[in-house]
Amino acid sequence: MDGIIEIITQFAAEEPAIFALIIGIIGAAVISGVVNVGAMLVIWGERKVLSDFCNRYGPNRVGGRWGILQLGADAIKLFTKEDIIPGDADKAVYVWAPIVASMATMLVAVAIPFGALHINGKDYPLVVANMDISALYVEAALSLMAIAVFMAGYSSNNKYSILGAFRGIARMIAYEVPMGVCVISVAVMAHSLNLVEIVESQTIWYAFAQPLGFVIFVIALITDLGRIPFDQSEAEEEIISGYNTEYSGIRWGLLYFQEYNNALLGSILLTLLFLGGWHGPIIPIPILDIISPLIWLFMKVVIVLWFFIWVRSSLFRLRIDQVTDFGWKWMLPLSLLNLGWAVLIGSYFA
Amino acid sequence: MTIASEVLSSIQSAFPGAVLDSRVESDRRLWATIDSNKILDVCKHLSSKHSFDHYSGSAGVDWIARKEMEVVEIMASHGAHQVVAMLKIKTPRENPSVKSLTGLYWNANWYEREIWEMFGINFEGHPEQYPLLLSDELMGAWPWRKDYKGYPDLTTGERAVEITTPDGYTEYRIPPTPAEVEAGTVVVERPKYPSFREREELEIKSDSEMIMHLGPQHAMVPGPFLLDILVEGERVKKAFLDLGYIHKGIEKIMENRTWLQGITYTDRMCYVASLSNNECYCGAVEKILGLEVPQRAQYIRVILEELSRIQSHLIGTGEFLTLVAGVGYAPWQYMIMDREKIISLIESVTGARLTHTFVRFGGVRNDLPEGFAEQCKKVLPYMKSRTEEFIELFAQDPIYSARMENIGSITPETAKRMGVSGPPLRATGVAYDMRKEDPILLYPDLDFKVITGTRGDSADRIDVRLREILESIHIIEQCLDRIPSGPIKTEAKIPKKVPAGEAYYRVEDPRGEMGMYVISDGGDKPYRVKVRGPFYATFQTLTPLLEGVYIADAVAIAGSMDGCPSEADR
Known part of the structure; x- marks a missing residue:
């Protein structure tokens, strides 16, 4: 084991460009697999857990008692369905919207560390692009989704869609700002914008170091993901399905999938920024000790996702004016207050 | 008085x-x-x-x-x-x-x-x-007149003819009679419901406005009815309402069925409140016949009608909550689960889950099964604790109050003027309940309160329904304690031909005041049955209520009325 690591480190030091290229190619292949399979599991998990909350069974036919193959069946259905583009739609924008949405997700995914390997007392983070400004970059890439939502809604030429798109934009603008301020607060405390360094600097979780920032970030994240109580852009009882009303078949599938991709990446981001990332006691069993940071990250992410589903099953949907009011009048001032707190505490500990 | x-x-x-x-x-x-x-x-x-x-x-x-x-x-x-x-x-x-x-x-x-x-x-x-209820091509046929021949004409077998209008649309019209053809008055200008395009041209004043459908096919509607809203941004400026999408002509059908067969049709008006509808029709006929209902039958009717009120309120509230919270909202499923227990109770007596056809002239169809009281005494305390839990849950939820309180508020004066009925009326503070106003059966002997609200908004309408469930439980408990033994049907012979006469009978349906005006001309069929449905009355008020609210609130208001278009259209 030591020998392999030594060779790799040596190679990385001697040929940094080629090493980065190889890592990039492998990483791209791995993350598109991990993110998409992960999202499928999130969809399945949401359906199962939500059913549990609602006293139902959820998927329980395809793939045995747990309905694990339900998503496969759904995906096959979506792929084989007729693809309908409305006659009055802006065709180019309509076709590109789901692709932009996928792109936004993948852009987020490249900079997010999916965990670490613990070898010889040292954590090796699993990240494709270990940028110095990855926290800022991820935050920026997450908001690209708003553009895709607007493209989809605007190009559909449908009344429900355009209302959904407007709602989506209004909501995302109102909440991206406090979310960004919260990321900056974390960076101030960690003295770095690099997600890996932010995780490494968390001797105590930032959820405890800046509880206000944590709460604001969670609310802003739920808004960003468009989940209840902030799913106004696709409130089905008001505007049918919002921005994706006209979509069908695999294009709809892509948009739907991106929501869950984002939910997965968002929960990982939340874990990295506030819940200590992959930190946790090392399991003293061979092999397991290597992947124990991965296990910890996985468990934290599952709890975060479970929390999101819990929220969905118990809260009402807010009205769009209430959402923007709350965003600008409460979330933004409070996030700035949290930034002040982070500066104060951060400089004290430094 | x-x-x-x-x-x-x-x-x-x-x-x-x-x-x-x-x-x-x-x-x-x-x-x-x-x-x-x-x-x-x-x-x-x-x-x-x-x-x-x-x-x-x-x-x-x-x-x-x-x-x-x-x-x-x-x-x-x-x-x-x-x-x-x-x-x-x-x-x-x-x-x-x-x-x-x-x-x-x-x-x-x-x-x-x-x-x-x-x-x-x-x-x-x-x-x-x-x-309102009819489609345009039936206008002028006056279908509820006694000499109406049917559509297509039952005497000649002719169907409506296809006509292409100057705009290129296809329309169907009743074929003109030979007399009409002779007189040259074939093209009869019938009043028409404005089409969507006409309405758009008429109502839209600026580019920022549009007319949006919230029905007849929409995730919001409890049944098919047309609700178009003229919106500017998120604001509703005007609402247009139309019925007739599920018009079954039950009143006319009942004129062609025997008195007893009519009971079945009352079920179909609103299947979540079919026992009240049965009661209303049978009560009116009993009034014409001058029948006395035996004590035990009265108790059975009251018990079942109150049970049916509980289940109707549960599904009405639960469905409405999904409109505001999305289908993933857990309490809605719990309400359905609890409702299932009540439905099983009713089913054990009537044998049907929704369309009971249980009430008979001068009694009920069959007696309570053995062990019914014990079953009730098991379910009712559970229902009581659950309902109290729901009331507490909503009282503590800040998002619930942000979405429901002061939304679609009606003042008592407006509510009276607009003829709102049932829980929406009582939510404004008007204590108007048929069980007190026009008491039937043994309601005068029972102890119960008329639940009223204070603000008349969506939150109050839900609150009134939930607290009415508690009152219904109280009523059923009293009945179970006092129910006597005895016959369940009147001993008088019920004639096939009901003597000529007329009666108007009112009951408190879960949705409000349900009245039936029944006329007999001495035949074996009703001469005329007029159903005054509660939701038909409440429905009308949506148009003024929706003006000036947000789209999301329009859904919260329309849903909180606990609509049943099937009953409104009949």
Whole structure:
């Protein structure tokens, strides 16, 4: 084991460009697999857990008692369905919207560390692009989704869609700002914008170091993901399905999938920024000790996702004016207050 | 308290000669035929002097043998007294026309429109005489007249003919009669419901406005009805409402079925409240027949009707919550789960889950099964604790109050004027409940409160429903303690042909005041059955209520009325 690591480190030091290229190619292949399979599991998990909350069974036919193959069946259905583009739609924008949405997700995914390997007392983070400004970059890439939502809604030429798109934009603008301020607060405390360094600097979780920032970030994240109580852009009882009303078949599938991709990446981001990332006691069993940071990250992410589903099953949907009011009048001032707190505490500990 | 005979003598003294014929059935029912020229004055007099502030509806009757038509205006009061005045206005069968009451009572609008399109009785001064329940091509056929031949014409077998309009649309029209062809009046200009495009051209004033559908096919509607909203951004500026998407013509069908068969049709008007509908029809027929219902049967009816009220309120509330919270909202599923227990209880007695057809003239179909009381005593305390839990849950939820409180508020005065009925009316603070106002069966002997709210908003409407569940449980518990043994059907023989007569009977449906006006001409079939549905009454108020609210609130208001378009359309 030591020998392999030594060779790799040596190679990385001697040929940094080629090493980065190889890592990039492998990483791209791995993350598109991990993110998409992960999202499928999130969809399945949401359906199962939500059913549990609602006293139902959820998927329980395809793939045995747990309905694990339900998503496969759904995906096959979506792929084989007729693809309908409305006659009055802006065709180019309509076709590109789901692709932009996928792109936004993948852009987020490249900079997010999916965990670490613990070898010889040292954590090796699993990240494709270990940028110095990855926290800022991820935050920026997450908001690209708003553009895709607007493209989809605007190009559909449908009344429900355009209302959904407007709602989506209004909501995302109102909440991206406090979310960004919260990321900056974390960076101030960690003295770095690099997600890996932010995780490494968390001797105590930032959820405890800046509880206000944590709460604001969670609310802003739920808004960003468009989940209840902030799913106004696709409130089905008001505007049918919002921005994706006209979509069908695999294009709809892509948009739907991106929501869950984002939910997965968002929960990982939340874990990295506030819940200590992959930190946790090392399991003293061979092999397991290597992947124990991965296990910890996985468990934290599952709890975060479970929390999101819990929220969905118990809260009402807010009205769009209430959402923007709350965003600008409460979330933004409070996030700035949290930034002040982070500066104060951060400089004290430094 | 005012009684019927006082009202009658007051009219007679104020307008000598206006009352052509009258009958005081009891202290609470007055039947009077009023001179058609004086009806407006009489109504004004009644509402100002005797506080008849509740226009309960109107019915059209086609007396083909007497060559005349009748419009029966049903007047009552919101709690000032218990008299229901049935004012009949006669008009000749050729070019029938009466004066419209819309100037006096806002909610007369729909009732009169319905009579106009069904019987062809013209209402002078009605603001918007265009089809409500019927489709455009049936206009002018006057389908509820007694000489209506059917569509297609049952005598000739002819179907409607296909006509291509100048705009290129295809329309279907009743074929013209030979007389019409001869006279050259083939193209009859029938009043039409404005099409979507016409409405857009008429209503849209600026580029930022658009008309959006919230029905008939929409995730929000509890059944098919048309709700178009004119929106500017997120604001609703105007709402347009139309019925008739699930019109079954039950009133007409019942005229062609025997008295007993009619019970089955009352089930189908609103399947979550079918026991109340059964009760209403059977009660009216019992009144004509003069039947006494045995004690035990009365108890069974009350128990089942209250159970049915519980399940109706649960599904009404639960469905509404999903409109505001999304389908993933967990309490909705819990309400459905609890409702299932109540349905099983009813099923164990009636054998059906929704369409019971259980009430019979002078009794009920069968007795309670063995162990029913024990089952009830198991379920009811559970229901009670669950309902209290729901009330507490909503009282503590800040997002719930942000979405529901002061949304779609109605003042008591407006509610009375617009003829809102049931929980939406009681939520405004008007304690108007048929079980107290026009008590039937053994309701006078039972101890229960009329639940009222204070603000009249969506939150109050939900709260009133949930607290009414607790009252219903209280009623059922009393009944179970006191229920006597004895026969469940009257011993009198029920004739196949019901003697000529008429009756108006009111019950408190889960959605409010349900009334049925039944006329018998001595045959084996009803001559006319008029159903005054509670949601039909509440439905009308949506148009003014939705003006100026947000789209999301429009859903929260429309849903909180616990709509049943099936019952409104009949």
